[in-house]
Amino acid sequence: MTRAATPRKPQARSQARIDSILDAARTLLAEQGVASLSIYSVAERAGIPPSSVYHFFASVPALLEALTADIHAAFRASLQAPIDHDQLTTWRDLSRIVELRMLAIYNADAAARQLILAQHGLTEINQADRQHDIELGQLMLEVFDRHFQLPALPDDVDVFALAMELGDRVYARSVQLHDEITPR
Template sequence: MTRTAPLRKPRSRSQARIDSILDAARTLLAAEGVASLSIYSVADKAQIPPSSVYHFFASVPALLEALTADVHAAFRACLLEPIDHERLSSWRDLSRLVEQRMLDIYGEDAAARQLILAQHGLTEVTQADRQHDIEL
């Protein structure tokens, strides 16, 4: 039996750096789209050296995969929000409620729209999105 080591949680300082990188990438993605995103532009926006970005994310697609995971985490969180069952009269009501919650996420998050809805042609991001959809 092969046993794999569990993924370690990053140290708080490393997690703060990762969060800074993802925030910078999210801001740039929302403002300029996928085509203008680079490790160097993210590093510049986060005010850190490019080597620090490369330390955590080997490529732009890897960075976008992490952002896609963040978007899907927001989707999962909205599915866990309480539902007023008294307001539901059929499954269609539940479907509309879930759909509206998802639309609210897209409406508030320009980066999510760029990642999930835009035609960027990045196979890694599309595959990550599909996998997250299956999990949802």
Template sequence: MSRPPVARKPRASSQSRIVGILAAARELLAEQGVASLSIYSVAERAQIPPSSVYHFFASVPALLEGLTADIHGAFRACLQEPIAHEQLRDWRDLSRLVEQRMLAIYAADAAARQLILAQHGLAEVTQADRQHDIELGQLMQQLFDRHFP
């Protein structure tokens, strides 16, 4: 009887390589947009062989899905930052605070604007973005429930 594969966390060296690849992709995306992004341009920017990029990301859409997950991590983190409840008069104050935090992420991250707000036509990225949006919506509901039961 075979066991289902177990998802393992990448080793530290692999995780470091993934971070470098995503950073290079983020820079290129911010500078040149989705249309000019390629495995080879990312490898060149990250100063690694293209085979290393392909090892972790089989295609540009897979790379962009990874980048989308990375960007949504920043949104998750902003929803998990502490909030001084005593400074909230009502739910609108909480809504305004969350909105300001998320807008700050977009303002500081040109790659996020390119990837999430631009019309790029990549179904895989759009689907990943939708899944992340569902998760963020659930976290936001939990946040509002915590402050305004």
């Protein structure tokens, strides 16, 4: 009987190279957008041969999926950060804290805005974002459940994942109209 292969954590040198590639891609994405990103431009920005980029990322969509996962890791961390329950009067207070944390990530990371909020039409990235929104929705449910007694939620709709998606659509519209996420 064969066992499924489990992904190994990259060695320190490999991880440093991956980080360098992702940093270069993030910078290029912020400066030029998705359409102009290529394995060769990332390699040039990172100061490494294109073959090294291909070694870790077989294609631009694979590279963008890794960046999307990295961005969503920041969103996960923001949901897992402590919240002082004593400062919450209503669920709206908690909702505002969560929203401000998400906005801080978007405002600090032009690549996040490009990947998640821009209309680039890359199916792989949109699917990865959707999956991440489902995971973030589950985390948000847990956060709200820790602080408030929640009503019965529908089984056929993931309310918190839907909230994540709707928030992104509102922010995307703001970026489309104003080139930034504007205050409400």
